[in-house]
Amino acid sequence: MxxxxxxxxGQDFEDSEFKVPYDRLKAEGFEVDIIGREAGEELRGKxxxxxxxxxxxxADARPRExxxxxxxxxxxxxxLRADERFVRVVREFDALKKPLAAVCHGPQLLITAGLxxxxxxxxxxxxxxxxxxxxxxxxxxxxxxDGLWITSRKPEDLEQFADALIAALRS
Amino acid sequence: MxxxxxxxxGQDFEDSEFKVPYDRLKAEGFEVDIIGREAGEELRGKxxxxxxxxxxxxADARPRExxxxxxxxxxxxxxLRADERFVRVVREFDALKKPLAAVCHGPQLLITAGLxxxxxxxxxxxxxxxxxxxxxxxxxxxxxxDGLWITSRKPEDLEQFADALIAALRS
Numbered sequence: 174m175x176x177x178x179x180x181x182x183g184q185d186f187e188d189s190e191f192k193v194p195y196d197r198l199k200a201e202g203f204e205v206d207i208i209g210r211e212a213g214e215e216l217r218g219k220x221x222x223x224x225x226x227x228x229x230x231x232a233d234a235r236p237r238e239x240x241x242x243x244x245x246x247x248x249x250x251x252x253l254r255a256d257e258r259f260v261r262v263v264r265e266f267d268a269l270k271k272p273l274a275a276v277c278h279g280p281q282l283l284i285t286a287g288l289x290x291x292x293x294x295x296x297x298x299x300x301x302x303x304x305x306x307x308x309x310x311x312x313x314x315x316x317x318x319d320g321l322w323i324t325s326r327k328p329e330d331l332e333q334f335a336d337a338l339i340a341a342l343r344s
Numbered sequence: 345m346x347x348x349x350x351x352x353x354g355q356d357f358e359d360s361e362f363k364v365p366y367d368r369l370k371a372e373g374f375e376v377d378i379i380g381r382e383a384g385e386e387l388r389g390k391x392x393x394x395x396x397x398x399x400x401x402x403a404d405a406r407p408r409e410x411x412x413x414x415x416x417x418x419x420x421x422x423x424l425r426a427d428e429r430f431v432r433v434v435r436e437f438d439a440l441k442k443p444l445a446a447v448c449h450g451p452q453l454l455i456t457a458g459l460x461x462x463x464x465x466x467x468x469x470x471x472x473x474x475x476x477x478x479x480x481x482x483x484x485x486x487x488x489x490d491g492l493w494i495t496s497r498k499p500e501d502l503e504q505f506a507d508a509l510i511a512a513l514r515s
Contacts (some may be wrong), residue, residue: 306455
């Protein structure tokens with residue numbers, strides 16, 4: 174049975190930070206749900222290179238159905254964290270002890286969820302300082318693993334980010 | 345002699361959060377410098393409604409020449425705070441005890457400058473939580489004043505924000 178991954182996505186996501194992990198997961202045989210505000214909502218990357226439809230609404234998102242959570246960056250995470258339902262789903266994934274992978278601005282959702290204090294992670298350069306001031310241990314490395322959390326900084330880190338995510342799903 | 349105000353501006357600023365304070369300051373007889381990465385750089389609002397040219401480069405910005413600093417929101421502050429020169433200029437304004445007015449995502453620059461711990465301020469809803477976790481006292485009000493700092497949350501607060509800025513400049 175194929176294992177299933179959830180991607181949290183809002184408007185103006187960083188195109189490659191959705192597309193690279195999504196394509197890698199599909200190529201490896203995983204099912205992937207794109208969770209947005211509404212099922213069927215058309216979501217566009219901020220560079221206009223990638224457009225996708227949400228396959229499931231946040232109202233119907235059940236973390237127990239998934240084996241991992243992915244949070245791409247761009248402007249999407251700051252929009253999603255304005256909606257308490259996305260913040261709750263992030264907390265639930267963390268509590269369920271499932272792999273949680275966030276890249277670039279993705280960790281903004283982890284800050285709002287109140288989860289970063291004492292954790293070790295990375296993010297987009299400007300978000301690294303937000304994380305530090307929120308009590309996280311920040312490393313400026315392509316992939317940082319802390320328990321089931323996998324974080325990366327930017328599009329250039331994406332292949333290593335996807336490698337680490339797939340390894341965590343396979344283990 | 346007209347008093348002079350500096351606005352820190354990068355690409356994809358929130359259109360009205362530049363334009364309303366700018367127009368109000370000009371109408372009141374203040375000189376206004378738009379400080380960007382390079383003098384002459386064309387800066388566009390994220391809604392495409394406002395386009396302006398930077399009148400001065402950050403390399404030539406001298407806080408002592410100005411009577412107040414304004415930081416509009418949108419995506420601009422997160423881009424500016426990736427450039428250490430903008431962060432230094434913010435710290436210098438704060439140290440010079442001059443009015444410092446930031447709206448919406450503008451306080452992201454104050455976080456990166458390491459200035460928010462123990463201060464009282466407001467910001468865009470998602471940034472309020474970043475501020476709290478960085479040790480600030482956050483109020484969800486249209487205008488929050490703390491010493492020489494004036495902060496607001498969103499476009500709907502702009503007239504009150506501009507009123508408070510102009511009152512601070514006149515006092």
